[in-house]
Amino acid sequence: MTPALAIILGVILVSAGVGFIAGRRVPMNLENWTVGGRKFGIVIMWLLMAGEVYTTFTFLGASGWAYAKGAPTFYILIYGTLAYTLSFFILPEIWKIGKRRGLHTQPDFFAHVFESRALGVLVAIIGILSILPYLQLQLAGLGMIVEIASDGAVSSTTAILLAFLLTSAFVLTSGLRGSAWVAVIKDILMLAAVGIVGFGIPRIHFGGIGRMFQALIEKAPGHLVFPGSAPSMGVGWVMSTVLLTGMGFYMWPQLFGTAFSAKSEQVIRRNAIIMPLYQIPIVLIFFVGFTAFLVLPGLANGDLSFLTLVRKTYPSWFVGIVGAAGAVTAMVPASVLVLSAATLLAKNVYRAGFRPKAEDAEVMRVSRVMVLVVSTTALIFALAFPSALVNLLLIGYDGVSQFFPGVILGLFWKRVTRTGVTAGLLVGIATAAFLVFGKHDPFFGLNAGFVALGLNALVTVVVSLLSRPSPRKALA
Amino acid sequence: MRKGLKTALVCGSIPVLALVPALPFVNRIRPVILGLPFILFWILLWVALTPVFLLLADRALRKDDAGKDEGR
Numbered sequence: 001m002t003p004a005l006a007i008i009l010g011v012i013l014v015s016a017g018v019g020f021i022a023g024r025r026v027p028m029n030l031e032n033w034t035v036g037g038r039k040f041g042i043v044i045m046w047l048l049m050a051g052e053v054y055t056t057f058t059f060l061g062a063s064g065w066a067y068a069k070g071a072p073t074f075y076i077l078i079y080g081t082l083a084y085t086l087s088f089f090i091l092p093e094i095w096k097i098g099k100r101r102g103l104h105t106q107p108d109f110f111a112h113v114f115e116s117r118a119l120g121v122l123v124a125i126i127g128i129l130s131i132l133p134y135l136q137l138q139l140a141g142l143g144m145i146v147e148i149a150s151d152g153a154v155s156s157t158t159a160i161l162l163a164f165l166l167t168s169a170f171v172l173t174s175g176l177r178g179s180a181w182v183a184v185i186k187d188i189l190m191l192a193a194v195g196i197v198g199f200g201i202p203r204i205h206f207g208g209i210g211r212m213f214q215a216l217i218e219k220a221p222g223h224l225v226f227p228g229s230a231p232s233m234g235v236g237w238v239m240s241t242v243l244l245t246g247m248g249f250y251m252w253p254q255l256f257g258t259a260f261s262a263k264s265e266q267v268i269r270r271n272a273i274i275m276p277l278y279q280i281p282i283v284l285i286f287f288v289g290f291t292a293f294l295v296l297p298g299l300a301n302g303d304l305s306f307l308t309l310v311r312k313t314y315p316s317w318f319v320g321i322v323g324a325a326g327a328v329t330a331m332v333p334a335s336v337l338v339l340s341a342a343t344l345l346a347k348n349v350y351r352a353g354f355r356p357k358a359e360d361a362e363v364m365r366v367s368r369v370m371v372l373v374v375s376t377t378a379l380i381f382a383l384a385f386p387s388a389l390v391n392l393l394l395i396g397y398d399g400v401s402q403f404f405p406g407v408i409l410g411l412f413w414k415r416v417t418r419t420g421v422t423a424g425l426l427v428g429i430a431t432a433a434f435l436v437f438g439k440h441d442p443f444f445g446l447n448a449g450f451v452a453l454g455l456n457a458l459v460t461v462v463v464s465l466l467s468r469p470s471p472r473k474a475l476a
Numbered sequence: 477m478r479k480g481l482k483t484a485l486v487c488g489s490i491p492v493l494a495l496v497p498a499l500p501f502v503n504r505i506r507p508v509i510l511g512l513p514f515i516l517f518w519i520l521l522w523v524a525l526t527p528v529f530l531l532l533a534d535r536a537l538r539k540d541d542a543g544k545d546e547g548r
Contacts, residue, residue: 085526279523
């Protein structure tokens with residue numbers, strides 16, 4: 001067993017162990033399991049959000065894009081910052097309603113605000129369909145990381161199976177609390193790995209970050225301004241994409257749900273203030289991708305540039321630490337995604353759609369079964385189609401961001417109706433699907449999901465004005 | 477609209493303006509600052525400044541709340 005392999009396996013096991021123990025001292029009822037008893041303070045909230053935000057996609061994707069596309073990868077820094085700024089103003093409002101009415105999930109919010117169980121079920125289904133490919137991507141990314149870091153000693157399939165078993169186990173025992181505590185390990189490891197590699201690699205290969213950029217400016221200046229090496233990703237694409245993803249970010253059911261886990265609205269606001277700082281280390285991942293562009297040209301898969309360069313530069317034990325950081329970076333978001341999808345299925349599809357009289361205990365039992373159903377489905381996808389779902393991931397983002405007009409208008413505009421929101425949502429989803437699957441993305445230089453979002457907002461407003469005002473609970 | 481909320485919204489939109497509509501005007505390599513191409517420096521600068529503006533927004537909102545408590 002190489003040092004790298006021992007470290008990776010050790011870290012995965014210890015993390016899962018921490019996840020188990022995290023839930024041992026609290027009784028597991030629905031409230032504790034899904035929203036951590038609504039008692040998360042600033043530190044654990046920050047860790048959890050950061051845990052969900054830094055996913056495998058950041059690790060592999062940010063460097064992969066820096067390598068293959070260049071400047072367009074900067075959009076990652078921008079959209080996160082937009083998302084936190086928006087969350088500063090919007091999440092506290094969502095939290096207030098959630099607290100008053102005892103809401104746990106995003107479909108709860110829609111069903112409650114628009115007094116429509118059917119709309120809640122529709123939102124739940126769109127949410128679950130968007131989560132699945134995202135979850136699958138985490139698993140596939142984890143497999144890739146472990147296989148490369150262990151130099152092929154652990155195949156991607158074995159790694160995915162092991163991580164899947166351990167992650168489902170700690171989700172079943174500890175719920176959201178488990179994810180939050182594993183996020184502690186993950187954040188420390190990942191920040192250490194990214195810090196060392198991000199400063200180290202440009203230094204080792206070029207003598208510093210400035211010199212690396214100098215070399216890059218001489219060799220390929222176009223790589224460093226929009227559209228970089230991706231002709232369709234000009235500045236219009238960047239602006240529409242950061243708007244779409246910035247607005248869509250907190251519309252992911254699992255991130256929307258974190259608004260319900262906070263102890264107070266002040267915790268949410270403080271969290272929003274701090275989070276942009278946590279974005280800054282991503283720039284170190286870009287540096288690695290840019291260095292790889294210069295020293296390892298011609299890789300078939302840009303997503304592998306980070307790990308390939310790390311393996312070329314550092315000794316085996318250190319590759320192990322980076323690989324372990326990458327693996328845990330997949331496990332934390334995967335656990336939260338599984339938990340969210342399972343809760344949505346049990347609470348907002350099973351109970352809201354079929355068994356309105358089901359008790360919390362029954363919903364909890366169904367959620368646990370759904371954990372296995374969801375993770376097994378994602379596992380099968382991850383093993384059978386390791387990369388074919390990238391298109392679906394994009395549709396996933398395009399899909400969840402269509403919730404945005406409903407949430408905003410539901411919070412701040414009294415005249416919006418359930419007919420309007422339902423119509424807007426359906427038009428938005430249909431437009432996004434048509435443009436993306438019909439290969440019209442980007443659409444006249446704009447992100448297709450953004451075009452769909454615009455239509456959605458327009459339809460929501462027009463249909464709301466045309467339809468009879470539906471009785472809605474007072475929000476203030 | 478409450479005065480504090482207005483101030484807060486203004487503070488919140490400054491970094492957004494710098495990071496979205498301003499992009500076409502800063503999409504350039506030179507001047508290279510701190511070793512970074514200008515566009516990357518600009519984005520990083522505004523990401524780092526965002527917490528400052530949100531902190532100001534938070535202050536404004538809390539001043540509102542404090543005023544409300546005194547009125548009671």
